[in-house]
Amino acid sequence: MKDIKKIEIIQRPPPPEPARRTNPLARVFDELVRFCQSRSMFMLHYCTGCGAIELPPAMTSRFDMERLGIQPMVTPRQADILLVTGYVSVKTLKRIILTYEQMPSPKYVIGICSCTVNGGMYWQSYATAKVLKDYIPVDVYIAGCMPRPEAVISGLRALMEDIRTGRGDAWKKYYQNYDFYLGNQQRLFGEKWQTPTDVIAEAHHYGMMTDQTLGEHTDLLEQNEVPLDALRTRLKARTE
């Protein structure tokens, strides 16, 4: 699939936020909301790889992640953080992307284990994808093989700090640079790759479109897209 061109993200200053908040209390309110977001993180119950073995100890009586407001949740709809625990085989990566797109924003991805950074010890495996952040934006990496519960918790605390101070906004990149991520996904999964979630529509709906959201890869998606069925919620945004 190397024939699908790889593009790079052009780093630009983020588009200025529309100044809709003039109330001085709004800032306090935002702080409060961010604090609550940082203190209540629902993690998705999805053991994508072997690093998941250290999550039960981190959750249960000994390390007790609930102290920090972290709870496991079953479906992506309820979850805030996706822990990609270890190597991602290509088959799993598809599900991870599906799951990630189904999660409501703000959502955070933590790459646990070295395998998510650069393939880890499976660097020569034909079945595992190597660099997670090419496919979905990653907020925090916790390296190690495998990281101890303490490391997991410290990584989560780092994420909490990021959320509290408002730095944890990697999820916006997915909307803003969707073309880049989609391109990488297409290079790996083939040009017919398609998920049920309409990211472009979401980006449009929530006002997160940038000039890098759409591009040649989204065009390719549009070309090859099989309409889900006559129930067309997919998409008016593109024609507009």
Added chain:
Amino acid sequence: MRPENYQAVNHPPSNEYELNFGPNHPGIEGNYAFKVKLNGDRVLEARADGGYLHRGFEKLMEGRLWIQNIALVPRICVPDPVPMEVCYALAIEELCGLEVPERAQWIRVMQLEMSRVAAHLFAFGGHAATTGMYTPMFWGIADRDLILDRFEELTGGRVYHIYNIPGGVRRDLPEGYLGRLSGLLDYLESRLPDYDNLFFTNQVFVRRARDVGTMTQAQALKWGVTGPNLRATGLALDVRRDDPYLVYGRLEFDVPTEAGGDALARNLVRRSELQQSIHILRQVIDRLPEIDGPIRCPIPNPLAWNVPAGEAYTRVESSKGELAYYVVSTGGGKPYRVHVRGPSSMHAVQVLERLAVGSRLEDIAQIMFSLDACPPEVDR
């Protein structure tokens, strides 16, 4: 390479519906999937779907040095990694004709049993969680963590130890280690009545798990079931006893069985094995101080180690059942072929599919967890 079909096709007029268990589902152990077709809550068809954890271990091992693979093998089964290392080491030792010093053999047995205890604590905790009782899971995993502490002290790693190398073990026991281990065993034994009261004799649980996923002896033998799952049908078959490796021939232990063949029986077998493992560990603690000697035999430079040509089939009883390695060497620095026969490759695919058909939606997760299937063993 589209993952699934979105194409519009009219539905067949049918009263059945499909439900996907996994890979992202708490009713499935690890990253594994199970598609079922149901009517109401009755399972009509079941289809296992694996490969989410596929890393191509067997291919990877062909591309690495013999000694490098030691770091790779424990990752095949995460909750119970020690048998993987030991089994692989045994295969190389058989190929090279290495004689493992006795002390190393005892230490290996000690680790194997510790790993079994840890895996069983994990297993029934998980099973309890599928029936909605989370307390045993919290307790079990916290207690398992104490064993991981002992592993950490011994090997430096909590989960992946990379401790059993061909020819012996990597380092000797730390000072006072056996005493601390003994204390841990005392603690675990003192916890057993709690687990019994909370879980194993809990009438609601018993009612829930009885007659779920029942296998007969004949079925179990025919389907290639091994380990605790086989023993739950009343057959006292155990690789440790039938095909003794290391010093198991010299140890005294029972092979616990149950007659039921259902989820409850499988759990009770695991519970009894927990006690047996503690019993074995106590024997090790008694005997190990008397056995002096090296902890490994001399081996050639591991980075330039050409293992003699030949093949070896070694079997080990892991916490899930019969684990076997088939290793072929052509005399090179890397294995020519390594085949891992994980016990779960039977349990998680064919046995699970067959037990699930005709069972109820409520019980699918219970069947999966009571078989204690470990998906990475299947996917490799």
Added chain:
Amino acid sequence: MDKNLNVWLDNLLQEIEGIKFRRKSTRRVRIDVAMDALPTLLELLQGRASYVHLSAITCVDWPDDGEFELVYHVWSYETQSLVSAHTRIPRDPGVYLSIYDLYEPAAFFERDIHEMFGVFFEGSPDMEKFILTEWDGPPPMRKEFDSEAFVNQQFEWQPYHPDWLKELEEEGGGVTTRPEDIRW
């Protein structure tokens, strides 16, 4: 373990023509058999000699010989010994008979070998892909499939070259002792 049984079995097997028999240890027996005689042998082992447990089927690729070696490991709970029956089938077309009617666990192993090596087993109940459902390359376990080359062609790594690594490289690389110097 019953020594007599083993002796009886050894005698029996040695008398069968067309198979090569070797006892490696008290519990391990290796048999080499031609591909058309293998099902009969397994039937004999299962029916007459209580080898009811199929432990594994392994496929070994020998591209130089143009053959696949199939190894059937069967275990007897009564004699407590393992027979490894080796047979070789031509690599092309890579078709063989299923032993599902003798041993039901064979279904999984045959399915696995089918997707990993591309050997088709006639009569196996399920030859659908299981692990590599979303893989459309060649059977990966064949020797000619070069995993590393595939990886280099398919995947990318993220550049990671921090200062400390550069310093280390200037000093002569990450490994300070040369391999041949290491002694255990």
Added chain:
Amino acid sequence: MTPLDHLLLLSALTAVFTLAAGNIRSAGWIATLLYAAQGLALVKMWGMGYGPEVADSSISFQLLGQTMHWRFDSLSWFFALITVGAGFFSSWFASGGWADHYRAQGNSLRLFHSALALNVFSMLVLLASGDLLSLFIGWELVSWASFLIMGLASTRAMGYAMRYLTYAIAGAMAILMGIVMVHAQTGSFEFAALAAAVPGMSNGTLWLLLLLFGGGFGVKMALVPVHLWQAKAYAETPGPGAAFLGAISSRMGLFALILVIIQLVGIGRLVGMSIPYTFLDARDLLAWVAVFTMIFPTYIALRQHDARRLLAWHGVGQTGYMLLGVVIMDDLGSAGGLMHVFNYATYQAMLFMSVSAIMYRTGTADLNQLGGLVTRMPLTFIAMLVGIIGLAGLPPMNGFVSKWLIYRSLVAEGMPLLFVGAVIGTLGTILSVYKLIHNSFLGQLRLEHAKVEEAPWSMTLPMLSLAAIVFLTGYFPGVVLDWISALQASVGLPVLAHHLGGVHFAQGGLDMIWINSLLIAGIAIGALIFYSTGRSQRVHQLDNYAGGHFLSADVRYQYSDNFYPGLLHLIGPWYRKSFRWAESALVSLTDALSLAMQGLYRQVQPSIYLLITVVIALSWVNIR
């Protein structure tokens, strides 16, 4: 010409018109206007709804030396209002798109409309009966008219209609026998004569009368041992017809029961008639029959997967509430039971209509082949939603008020087991109506229904008007309770003191205006909270959690069949062991009987059999 004459004439005119011109395209609309005119004629008799007025008809006959005459009082007026209303809405529903569709299928519209008009007419005649003889004539008319409309659709429907006829004739025989007995005792067919004779009758005679009349009327009401004819027959009736029949037809039995047993025999007498060797009396017997009528059919409905059958079985079940309420016979209970007649008519008609609308658009009422239609047919969905909330008896709809009244009276009277039985019935209703709405409107939209459109206005408007009635009479139950208290006064039941919002008394009243306002305010606050935070985006139904899997359109994910497996694991064996056996035994018995009857009918004139029966009955009475 009295107002009653106007009404009856208008009704007859409707029947004649539909017979003559039922096939023209606008026949339905004209018939609808004629029903509206009947409604106006009823409104002219408005006084009956609020006071003890009586309207006589100027028509009368002499038969067997007795005068047959017709009259209207508050009881008749209340039932007539529902009848004409049901006729109006059914006819409206059947006028536009539905009629074209019906005709396109090769059915005769003339037959349908005239059958409907005949039904209304015969029911009005029954309701207007002024003595036992006219009651019987009306009764027979109603039976035959129902048969006519039931048997329209198909041969299968005809089979069910035949079965109904067998039951109905058996019931009619019983009634006739009762009437003959009354005549033997009193020498008159007048109601007053019966009422006067009751105190002098022995308990044995009264029991016989009760069984004969109760059995006869019970067949029409489909009370439990004789309930098997109803559901299938109604389910096979063409949509608006089913709406009409479901709304009111069976209530004729209740009307007659109230008329004869409550009004004439009197509750005091029923309580005095104890069943030997038990603690029960005649009233308890009726109450328990009512409770079983609630429970069994409701749980049979749970297993249906045809929407129309599910509703029809509910129709059987809900009769129980009305009867239960009426036989409690205190002010609250009887008001609840009678109000339930009105409420039930409104939402049952609406539910049948919405199912017909679904059938009109999708061609099936099989709950396993529907799903997800809410996005396609939102107005029909609203109608069904209002209907099921009413049927389940939850606030804020009117069904809640009537059920509340019944429950409250059971508490006040100290009848715990009946109370629990009634609650079991209600819970079963909630379970099965959720199945109905889930399987048809919610869940996965099937691809073949992806382009389905909303039903035409001629169908949605009657449904929505009915929905408005259901909601408004739930909000202001006093409107209906006014009519009911007049009715109670005329029948001789204790009169319920009420106000516009419900009832008020010291030990816990009910004020629906407050309750509904509270609920609406609560939901409004809920909506405020909901809409004041975050924006949401509509996603595709395949963008859904499936354990991390990709869903595809060619697979069915709709959970529909065997909707309550957990419950059925427990009570399923009961169906198999007792119900099924009993039902199949009864069905085959009935079939055998009906076959025999059919054979006889084909050979000889039915009137001869009628005559023979009369002769036998008379001779039996005379011998005594």
Added chain:
Amino acid sequence: MSWQELLLELTLMPLLAFVIGLAMVLMMRRIAAQIQRRVGPPLLQPIYDIVKLYSKQTQISHGFIHELGIMMAVGGYIAAEALLPVPGMDGLADKGGLITLIYFLMVPTLGMALGVGQCANPNGSIGISRALTAMLAYDIPFVIVVFGVAFHYQTTNLAEIAAIQQAHGVSGWGMMEMPLLALAALFALQGMMGKQPFEVYIAPAEIATGPMVEMSGKFMGGLFVMQSFQYYTAGVLYTILFLGGGENWLTFLPKIFAVVAIPMTIAMLFPRFRTEDLVRLMWKWPVMAGLLGLAFVMN
């Protein structure tokens, strides 16, 4: 009562219910943590959760009914709180009594059922089917209890029921006068709160948390709010029926917290039943106890 006072009460009652309900949720999680030998969440965790859920920036809706369901679920409980008399505030208790309240409590369930139905997820539908079955199971003992209490006090007005009990001191509590009914109600309470062993409709390992499966952001937040209302309602209802209601907040609060603590503790010690076992159990012992209690009451 002037309309201003009434309005104040109607505003205060749901607010108080919400705050107390949040505290109950916290208590549940703390109890669980104690039994599981861990620390548990911080004091304000329920608030963090709800604020976080409502502040989600993208949310998934499956259609208007999905949204309406949540509004009904929250709104139904907000409305129901006005019917539950608490110390000093009777609200609208005289406008609709005990029976009305039971029906009111079905509105949120129905709302949730509708909302989940629109999600087109089989897991959710199965969850609802189980929830309704469970409702059928626990409502039968519960209505027996309700009947017994209403008959015993000859009123369905909750404020009056509480007042009658308070008039006789502790010995006049429903628990003392109708111990069997109180026991049956405790079973029903366990089912009503959906706690193990009656937790059939949540069942993560079986149906991926059932009704909540497609709920995200504020939808989920609505369910969290609903949960806290639910605990509060269950606790207060039981307290009014059997523990003498509330003379003042000082005695009332410990009572309601103690009531809900019982199911929360039991929940941690049992797995969940199968659905039919739940129904069987509910129709056996609590119904028997209830009927027996009823027999005593009716004499």
